[in-house]
Amino acid sequence: MKAIIIARVSTEEQKEANNSLPAQLARMKKYGQNKNFEILKEFSFDESAYKTQRSDFDSILDFVLDQKEKIAVCFDKVDRLSRNIFDKRVSTLYDKALKDEVELHFVSDGQVINSQLSAVEKFNFSISLGLAKYYSDAISDNVKRAQEQMLRMGTYPSKPSYGYKRVPISKDKTEIVVDELASRIIQKAYEWYATGSFSMDLLRKKLKEEYGVDWSHGLTDKYLKDPFYYGMMVWNKKLYPHKYPPIITKALFDQVQKIKAGFNKKRYKFAGLSYMYRGLLRCGHCGLSITPEKHKGIIYYHCTQYNGKHGAQWLREDTITEQVGNVFKRLQLPDWVLEQIVENLNTVHQDKMDFHNKQFEKLTKEHATITNMMDNLYLDKLKGRITDDEYDKFYQSFREQIADIDTRLAMLQEAEDNYYITAKYLLELSNRAYELFKSSEVEERRQLIKLVLSNLRVEGKLVRYDGLKPFDTILNYADNQLWLRD
Helix, strand or coil: CEEEEEEEECCHHHHHCCCCHHHHHHHHHHHHHHCCCEEEEEEEEECCCCCCCCHHHHHHHHHHHCCCCCEEEEECCHHHHCCCCCCHHHHHHHHHHHCCCEEEEECCCCEEECCCCCHHHHHHHHHHHHHHHHHHHHHHHHHHHHHHHHHHCCCCCCCCCCCEEEEEEECCEEEEEECHHHHHHHHHHHHHHHCCCCCHHHHHHHHHHHHCCCCCHHHHHHHCCCHHHHCEEEECCEEEECCCCCCCCHHHHHHHHHHHHCCCCCCCCCCCCCCCCCCCCEECCCCCEEEEEEECCEEEEEECCCCCCCCCCCEEHHHHHHHHHHHHHCCCCCHHHHHHHHHHHHHHHHHHHHHHHHHHHHHHHHHHHHHHHHHHHHHHHHCCCCCHHHHHHHHHHHHHHHHHHHHHHHHHHHHHHHHHHHHHHHHHHHHHHHHHHHHCCHHHHHHHHHHHEEEEEEECCEEEEEECCCHHHHHHHHHCCCCCCC
């Protein structure tokens, strides 16, 4: 059979580790020789498999679709094909494989996708795709945690607000400083508006006359409510103190907010009672939230039919619980399927650990080097070779580098552990979901429902739902009774 081999990396770390392009190509060439494949073409490129836009891979896919005869398409691993389970390219190749138009070979994973695929092999492939997405999501989460570490240190992770600017302080590092002219404009804007004599339009006109800036109404409003100017930065709707010089005082900022908001607005609070399905169910007919009510000690759920009567029925809470419980019952996997999946996870996890070990060694060496530099810096200070100001400047720089390395080490370990542990946890959770649902309190049950199910809706007397990944795959196979060995 004729074949093509496709090698892909997406990060500098992968290029340096066992996932490098030459390493992938070497493994697949050897595999092709063992299979007696005639290699039509080799593709190797650097491109993320998590993004929607994948121009390099699209050109390869066009090459595959243009072939007039059946060919083998070889990847090193499933995650070299895609890390996005919603990628339409995956379904295109998968459908062609099931139609016996191509074969997909994943060399290191030991998987072959073709028209003879069994139910368990299909499930394993879907799990592999799900785990590839999980790994990318874990990296994304790690980036967020790195940003959180920066925020705790008072460092802003993104482009600063108008009034500040980034300046280079080394080859690959920048620092945020006050922009003299822009900060002066911001300061005057706050001072003028705080007098109460300027509307937003008058303030814009004044700023244009005095400083030549032509801000829109929205941009002016944005600047007048940015806490960055008095020493607080907003990240994911949370406030953190930053380390940069403030442009205005907190008192001036508060005065501007009072003038902007007025003084007569009232706040309203609503405290909902602890109903199990409150906020989780919608009407399948009109889309309104299902409302809980208690009558004679029994909790009922119903649609208010606010948008028009449509014969909505009232459901008892215990009836809903019975239906949801049956969903969790169906998450249980046959023991022999669970054993095969866990064995496959063990194999994949070992390959990930090889990459982890190399990165851990590299970061540990960097940590030791900087620690040694800090020790020498202190000796230089004691011997009078550097001033106190120089010592403080270099020490702060070294401390930030150490903190960054510590964060990366922690994230690396957590990502590698979670890759395998979380996968096992999800499978074990599937098997214990019904038991946990029966024995848990209201809040724990709500969390379990949110973890497994989405889009819960009431249609007549039935509760419909969509399964969240990867539980939807398990539920689909349970519904189709494909766990039978035959």
